[in-house]
Amino acid sequence: MILYFSGTGNSKYVAEYLQDKLQDDIVDMGDCIKQNVLIRSQNKRPLIIVCPVYVSAPPTIVMDFLKKSKFEGSKQAYFIMTCAGGMGASPYYCREICKEKGFEYMGCEQIEMPQNYLVFFKTKEKDECEKIIEEAIPKMEQIADAILRELPIALEPPGKGDILSTQMVLKPYYKYFIKADKFMVSDACIQCGKCVKACPLNNIQIQDGKVEWADHCTHCMACINCCPKQAIEYGKQSVGKPRYMAPKYKKS
Numbered sequence: 001m002i003l004y005f006s007g008t009g010n011s012k013y014v015a016e017y018l019q020d021k022l023q024d025d026i027v028d029m030g031d032c033i034k035q036n037v038l039i040r041s042q043n044k045r046p047l048i049i050v051c052p053v054y055v056s057a058p059p060t061i062v063m064d065f066l067k068k069s070k071f072e073g074s075k076q077a078y079f080i081m082t083c084a085g086g087m088g089a090s091p092y093y094c095r096e097i098c099k100e101k102g103f104e105y106m107g108c109e110q111i112e113m114p115q116n117y118l119v120f121f122k123t124k125e126k127d128e129c130e131k132i133i134e135e136a137i138p139k140m141e142q143i144a145d146a147i148l149r150e151l152p153i154a155l156e157p158p159g160k161g162d163i164l165s166t167q168m169v170l171k172p173y174y175k176y177f178i179k180a181d182k183f184m185v186s187d188a189c190i191q192c193g194k195c196v197k198a199c200p201l202n203n204i205q206i207q208d209g210k211v212e213w214a215d216h217c218t219h220c221m222a223c224i225n226c227c228p229k230q231a232i233e234y235g236k237q238s239v240g241k242p243r244y245m246a247p248k249y250k251k252s
């Protein structure tokens with residue numbers, strides 16, 4: 001079973017690529033989280049988790065979802081992390097969850113995709129993003145091939161320094177930086193509801209004709225990037241930066 005979480009579509013793209021090659025079931029964790037349902041799966045094929053890197057680790061929302069779900073058929077788990085530079089300590093957390101859930105750890109591999117974290121980093125123009133995705137395809141192919149042959153992918157643990165620095169930063173980062181209170185909407189908003197639909201945490205509502213954010217955001221960046229009118233800003237940090245949504249994967 002391929003289980004993915006994706007804010008702006010990079011991980012969805014990779015998950016759909018793998019689904020096309022592996023012909024396995026595919027489930028969107030974001031949909032499950034939005035509908036408040038967990039997974040109870042009897043699928044005997046390996047579990048393949050595809051998600052973005054958040055602060056050198058898998059998103060806590062993904063880890064919490066995996067902890068609570070039940071995978072009664074799968075014995076092995078692969079982790080594919082999409083990132084904009086490096087997955088940092090992610091393999092450490094993936095190995096830990098495998099221990100907790102009783103999976104054989106089959107490795108954690110990163111795929112570099114376009115940056116989506118426009119509130120803290122610079123996003124790239126469309127043509128550069130297309131090039132990054134094109135260059136990532138051979139790695140997706142290698143991973144699909146290894147999984148098809150039931151071989152492990154990257155098994156090396158991250159450096160101790162990476163693990164320690166991530167452990168130190170992660171909790172304070174989520175506590176002090178991952179918030180929705182800087183999101184604001186301009187008069188360009190046409191109340192189309194796309195941001196509401198895109199939020200995997202049901203954190204956005206339109207009330208009295210105005211888009212409003214509640215307080216359980218995970219900074220997936222779907223809302224600000226998907227708005228067709230670029231009506232959403234995150235304080236001044238996002239002003240003038242290109243918005244990014246991954247293209248849809250087209251089946252081969």
Ligand SMILES: Cc1cc2nc3c(=O)[nH]c(=O)nc-3n(C[C@H](O)[C@H](O)[C@H](O)COP(=O)(O)O)c2cc1C
Nearest residue numbers: 006007008009010011052055056083084085086116
């Ligand atoms: C909250 C947050 C934290 C991020 N942290 C990292 C990081 O530590 N390293 C990195 O290379 N990319 C980081 N990124 C970039 C994303 O991992 C990358 O763009 C990813 O492919 C987005 O996947 P998605 O489109 O499936 O949501 C971060 C993005 C967000 C939103």
Ligand code: SF4
Nearest residue numbers: 189190192193195227
């Ligand atoms: S996606 Fe943009 S235009 Fe549509 S409701 Fe949200 S803020 Fe308004």
Ligand code: SF4
Nearest residue numbers: 199217218220221223
């Ligand atoms: S409010 Fe926006 S950034 Fe926060 S979780 Fe929802 S879609 Fe993602």
